[in-house]
Amino acid sequence: xxxTAASFEEFSPAWSQKALAELRELVGFASISTAPAHTGxxxxxxxxxxxxxxxxxxxxxxxxxxxxxxxxYAEKRVDPARPTLLIYGHYDVQPIExxxxxxxxxxxxxxxxxxxxxxxxxDDKGQFFVHLKALELLLSQNGPLPxxxxxxxxxxxxxxxPNLGEFIRRYRRLLRADWAVLSDTNLLSAQQxxxxxxxxxxxxxxxxxxxxxAELHSGVFGGAVLNPLxxxxxxxxxxxxATGRVAIPGFxxxxxxxxxxxxxxxxxxxxxxxxxxxxxxxAQGWGEPGYTLYERxxxxxxxxxxxxxxxxxxxxxxxxxxxxxxxxLSFRLAEGQDPHQVEEQLRRYLRRLTPPQVQATLRAQLxxxxxxxxxxxxxxxxxxQAYARGxxxxxxxxRSGGTIPxxxxxxxxxxxxxxxxxxxxxxxxxxxxxxxxxLPNFWRGIRTxxxxxxxxxxxxxxxxxxxxxxxxxxxxxxxxx
Amino acid sequence: xxxTAASFEEFSPAWSQKALAELRELVGFASISTAPAHTGxxxxxxxxxxxxxxxxxxxxxxxxxxxxxxxxYAEKRVDPARPTLLIYGHYDVQPIExxxxxxxxxxxxxxxxxxxxxxxxxDDKGQFFVHLKALELLLSQNGPLPxxxxxxxxxxxxxxxPNLGEFIRRYRRLLRADWAVLSDTNLLSAQQxxxxxxxxxxxxxxxxxxxxxAELHSGVFGGAVLNPLxxxxxxxxxxxxATGRVAIPGFxxxxxxxxxxxxxxxxxxxxxxxxxxxxxxxAQGWGEPGYTLYERxxxxxxxxxxxxxxxxxxxxxxxxxxxxxxxxLSFRLAEGQDPHQVEEQLRRYLRRLTPPQVQATLRAQLxxxxxxxxxxxxxxxxxxQAYARGxxxxxxxxRSGGTIPxxxxxxxxxxxxxxxxxxxxxxxxxxxxxxxxxLPNFWRGIRTxxxxxxxxxxxxxxxxxxxxxxxxxxxxxxxxx
Numbered sequence: 001x002x003x004t005a006a007s008f009e010e011f012s013p014a015w016s017q018k019a020l021a022e023l024r025e026l027v028g029f030a031s032i033s034t035a036p037a038h039t040g041x042x043x044x045x046x047x048x049x050x051x052x053x054x055x056x057x058x059x060x061x062x063x064x065x066x067x068x069x070x071x072x073y074a075e076k077r078v079d080p081a082r083p084t085l086l087i088y089g090h091y092d093v094q095p096i097e098x099x100x101x102x103x104x105x106x107x108x109x110x111x112x113x114x115x116x117x118x119x120x121x122x123d124d125k126g127q128f129f130v131h132l133k134a135l136e137l138l139l140s141q142n143g144p145l146p147x148x149x150x151x152x153x154x155x156x157x158x159x160x161x162p163n164l165g166e167f168i169r170r171y172r173r174l175l176r177a178d179w180a181v182l183s184d185t186n187l188l189s190a191q192q193x194x195x196x197x198x199x200x201x202x203x204x205x206x207x208x209x210x211x212x213x214a215e216l217h218s219g220v221f222g223g224a225v226l227n228p229l230x231x232x233x234x235x236x237x238x239x240x241x242a243t244g245r246v247a248i249p250g251f252x253x254x255x256x257x258x259x260x261x262x263x264x265x266x267x268x269x270x271x272x273x274x275x276x277x278x279x280x281x282x283a284q285g286w287g288e289p290g291y292t293l294y295e296r297x298x299x300x301x302x303x304x305x306x307x308x309x310x311x312x313x314x315x316x317x318x319x320x321x322x323x324x325x326x327x328x329l330s331f332r333l334a335e336g337q338d339p340h341q342v343e344e345q346l347r348r349y350l351r352r353l354t355p356p357q358v359q360a361t362l363r364a365q366l367x368x369x370x371x372x373x374x375x376x377x378x379x380x381x382x383x384x385q386a387y388a389r390g391x392x393x394x395x396x397x398x399r400s401g402g403t404i405p406x407x408x409x410x411x412x413x414x415x416x417x418x419x420x421x422x423x424x425x426x427x428x429x430x431x432x433x434x435x436x437x438x439l440p441n442f443w444r445g446i447r448t449x450x451x452x453x454x455x456x457x458x459x460x461x462x463x464x465x466x467x468x469x470x471x472x473x474x475x476x477x478x479x480x481x
Numbered sequence: 482x483x484x485t486a487a488s489f490e491e492f493s494p495a496w497s498q499k500a501l502a503e504l505r506e507l508v509g510f511a512s513i514s515t516a517p518a519h520t521g522x523x524x525x526x527x528x529x530x531x532x533x534x535x536x537x538x539x540x541x542x543x544x545x546x547x548x549x550x551x552x553x554y555a556e557k558r559v560d561p562a563r564p565t566l567l568i569y570g571h572y573d574v575q576p577i578e579x580x581x582x583x584x585x586x587x588x589x590x591x592x593x594x595x596x597x598x599x600x601x602x603x604d605d606k607g608q609f610f611v612h613l614k615a616l617e618l619l620l621s622q623n624g625p626l627p628x629x630x631x632x633x634x635x636x637x638x639x640x641x642x643p644n645l646g647e648f649i650r651r652y653r654r655l656l657r658a659d660w661a662v663l664s665d666t667n668l669l670s671a672q673q674x675x676x677x678x679x680x681x682x683x684x685x686x687x688x689x690x691x692x693x694x695a696e697l698h699s700g701v702f703g704g705a706v707l708n709p710l711x712x713x714x715x716x717x718x719x720x721x722x723a724t725g726r727v728a729i730p731g732f733x734x735x736x737x738x739x740x741x742x743x744x745x746x747x748x749x750x751x752x753x754x755x756x757x758x759x760x761x762x763x764a765q766g767w768g769e770p771g772y773t774l775y776e777r778x779x780x781x782x783x784x785x786x787x788x789x790x791x792x793x794x795x796x797x798x799x800x801x802x803x804x805x806x807x808x809x810l811s812f813r814l815a816e817g818q819d820p821h822q823v824e825e826q827l828r829r830y831l832r833r834l835t836p837p838q839v840q841a842t843l844r845a846q847l848x849x850x851x852x853x854x855x856x857x858x859x860x861x862x863x864x865x866q867a868y869a870r871g872x873x874x875x876x877x878x879x880r881s882g883g884t885i886p887x888x889x890x891x892x893x894x895x896x897x898x899x900x901x902x903x904x905x906x907x908x909x910x911x912x913x914x915x916x917x918x919x920l921p922n923f924w925r926g927i928r929t930x931x932x933x934x935x936x937x938x939x940x941x942x943x944x945x946x947x948x949x950x951x952x953x954x955x956x957x958x959x960x961x962x
Contacts, residue, residue, distance in 0.1 A: 214582065217883065305708055
């Protein structure tokens with residue numbers, strides 16, 4: 001643990017040991033939000049967090065009930081004239097499957113070679129805990145906080161935040177702030193900080209093809225009745241052309257073309273083809289011609305079939321023409337695209353392609369617009385400066401291919417931008433076995449958050465938010481930032 | 482149960498009630514051969530059958546072990562100078578999926594409106610039981626049987642009879658016979674008997690497409706890595722052309738064209754377009770242009786995707802690029818096609834189409850050649866006469882689109898033809914929910930079998946078998962029969 005020990009030096013050894021012990025307690029909760037058997041662990045984690053927030057001196061701590069898992073809230077209001085930061089995190093975690101692939105207990109919070117292992121250690125417990133520890137340090141000093149803070153910790157992020165939108169809408173006065181910060185994205189590497197300014201949006205939907213009223217004998221009817229599995233395969237195949245482009249008419253039309261400067265920047269500082277292939281553990285890339293692999297995952301939209309089922313799935317043979325088949329579709333949307341418009345384009349295309357012998361139905365499950373924030377915003381510049389001091393190195397600007405629906409909820413209901421102050425590593429096994437938090441970055445993260453909070457306190461009049469997705473100028477500004 | 486009651490009249494009420502109770506016991510066994518959890522029920526059914534065969538007076542009853550499910554054998558040798566009939570049946574059944582679609586317990590053997598409901602009631606328990614009941618009646622009369630009989634009841638038909646070929650090869654002296662009879666095909670309708678002279682062959686195989694080593698995050702990698710579900714869909718879509726023809730090169734080349742006479746006969750006596758659509762419960766047909774729906778299912782080959790799986794299949798959304806996907810394929814082969822040759826054609830085509838980013842593997846699970854028997858054979862004429870007496874109406878000649886691999890095994894190892902004396906209905910939901918046996922035809926079937934056994938006893942010198950599939954002349958003879 002030499003690096004960790006070295007990182008301790010700027011904090012008192014006693015405080016650091018206590019902070020690490022608390023982090024291990026937090027990671028020890030098996031707060032898997034999707035598993036009904038873990039409901040108690042999710043609640044236990046919420047209770048622990050509420051107690052902890054009170055303990056470090058925050059006010060108005062409350063555990064809000066939702067139809068499923070609770071939301072933990074806390075605040076510290078120091079001066080209405082000062083700006084307010086909303087700190088968001090999620091304390092729920094992914095399932096541990098495949099459980100047998102873990103080499104450590106998933107909720108043991110074991111430390112080995114500067115890494116704290118555990119489900120949720122990076123996603124998102126270790127990342128949001130950084131801000132709580134920075135607040136604790138500020139609150140333990142003489143004098144008030146440099147700004148107002150509100151804390152919102154959710155227990156349903158890994159199941160798509162089904163109750164968060166309603167909560168934010170209902171409590172939008174309580175949550176009112178100037179900016180939000182969310183630490184649930186990646187650095188470029190352990191030493192190279194990165195500030196994320198773009199996220200892809202998402203449209204998730206399930207396509208079901210319905211054929212005969214009941215399963216038919218494939219000997220008796222095979223060749224005379226259209227098989228819904230075949231109709232589904234044909235529809236799915238028609239969603240891409242042979243080059244790897246999505247074939248839905250009009251799909252790419254609204255996508256805002258990145259400037260040459262932005263593309264050059266991303267090529268220079270983003271992951272290389274080799275790095276992406278290594279991370280994916282595949283030998284060859286694939287996708288839309290004319291773009292690098294990194295561009296395909298952050299600047300361009302994509303469509304993944306995430307699940308497929310129909311007919312007989314057991315061992316051996318069942319001789320049937322099945323009655324129905326379905327596929328789960330996950331679109332990632334680029335700047336300019338609207339999930340509802342894409343849904344409509346898909347519906348129109350499917351209507352055109354579906355043969356008359358079967359019926360195709362589409363059920364949309366998630367609409368999250370793409371998100372971009374201008375790196376020129378003062379709050380983004382404050383974040384960049386904080387990284388530079390916390391890590392001793394200026395951050396690289398990056399886009400992420402993932403989707404974080406809460407940023408759109410903050411945009412929609414609170415009208416504020418979110419700073420994506422990621423602290424994870426690209427290879428820290430989030431959602432996989434042996435997830436870990438790289439501890440040196442836990443301490444660097446606390447320092448970064450300290451600088452960030454202080455710097456924001458100096459921004460007495462927050463600039464109105466210029467969401468770059470609304471102006472081409474902002475896009476250019478971002479690309480050259 | 483008025484029709485049933487009427488059908489009882491030719492047998493004594495006490496005997497009929499006992500036969501029906503026995504049939505319900507037989508249908509009550511959940512002898513699903515493909516499900517390991519049902520191994521005990523399969524064995525229980527075999528034991529029950531062995532006891533029953535002893536009980537009705539058959540000799541040499543034996544339960545033969547195989548690597549999976551047992552084979553039940555029995556015989557009655559009356560006179561080496563008389564001909565011998567091998568009666569085949571299978572006591573295993575299909576899975577009950579979709580289980581929720583049943584309106585009766587699948588193994589409850591419930592009776593409603595002349596129908597005995599239960600998985601296997603028609604396929605094949607009710608159909609082979611007819612011959613056991615006919616034998617019981619003959620054996621209970623004074624005097625010996627009119628011919629020698631051998632009984633072979635299999636427990637693996639629904640999983641492709643993996644051990645039957647080896648059993649027949651090994652015990653071919655024990656099984657030596659002049660003809661076989663197998664009741665596992667359909668009548669044309671409840672009142673119109675039919676004698677089947679052709680079966681399609683079958684090739685069953687599982688196609689698996691393997692992509693990334695592990696599931697990937699669809700946000701991080703979607704658009705840059707080929708999704709195996711998409712690759713699978715594209716391969717499956719390429720197996721048919723837009724008109725409904727199988728698109729595998731060379732697939733149709735060896736198919737023997739039916740004569741104009743045969744096609745005219747099938748058009749005249751076979752099910753109409755409307756009847757087939759009604760039976761399938763679909764509004765529109767589909768398939769190879771230039772052929773009627775009936776021709777598509779009996780004279781022409783076909784390909785059904787019987788199962789599809791891959792990725793996340795649970796509720797909601799999991800944001801992944803899955804690691805693998807697979808499909809179950811079921812070919813039905815027409816006269817002239819060879820299952821091994823079709824497998825090779827498919828492998829070649831898949832090799833050509835599979836993109837380099839994924840790997841496609843094909844595992845063949847069943848090879849059964851098509852089968853045809855000349856309706857001019859004396860044994861077929863005896864069957865036709867028996868139907869005419871049992872049902873009061875001469876049978877129509879028909880082809881079936883299904884596959885019964887055992888007929889090829891009898892042809893190959895014993896050198897004998899099989900009479901397909903079907904008693905099922907086209908709409909009795911074989912392989913689907915609410916399968917039933919139409920009870921009036923159970924009683925008519927027993928009468929038909931009685932006439933058949935007596936008539937065969939008079940054929941003292943069986944004609945050498947003329948397998949029509951080997952001569953064009955025979956095909957013509959059949960078509961005009």
